[in-house]
Amino acid sequence: MTKYLVAIHRPNDYDPYVAEDEAMSRDIDALNVEMVAAGIRVFVGGLQPINSAKSLRCEANGEVSMADGPYLATTEHIGGFWVLEVANLEQALTWGRKAAVACRAPVEVRPFH
Template identity: 75%
Template sequence: MTQYLVSIHRPDDYDPSVAEDEAMSRDIDALNAEMKVAGVRVFVGGLQPVSSAKSLRARANGTVLVTDGPYLETMEHVGGLWVLEAADLEEALAWARKAAVACRAPVEVRPFN
């Protein structure tokens, strides 16, 4: 079986205390339980707001520069993720469809090497 990253994307200004209601939390909890029962869930985790990110860049002299904020300046960032073990891409996409509905957010699916 192949492992897939299913990542949830949120806007920079996403505030879960405002955007996430009880219904959304129940939907995500139900999806997590369904994934666990199906035996596909390897790992799941939500991330703190992008404002808490630190970026590290190796420099030519061997030092590492640490800066506040995300590595990429974009309108959306990863807000959470699942690592799933699925038979194929179609199965991973079926779970990702459920994730997009439960999280009310765009979802990206990528296989691991």
């Protein structure tokens, strides 16, 4: 069995309190129940908005600098994720498709080492 990251991508201005209606919440809850019942969910987590992020960087002199905000300047960010343990990539992609539908968002599926 291999562990896979199933990451949900959101626009930087995404506000779950505005964008996520009851139907989406029900769909996400149902997906979580299905994952638990299948015995494949290792961990799940939603992330706070990107304005709560702190980025740390090791400088050439060994000092660590800190900045407010995400590390990368992009128009999207990871808004939440699952860690799933499944037999193969095809199974991970099946769950990723379900996540894309439930969350109404782009999804990235990537195996762990």
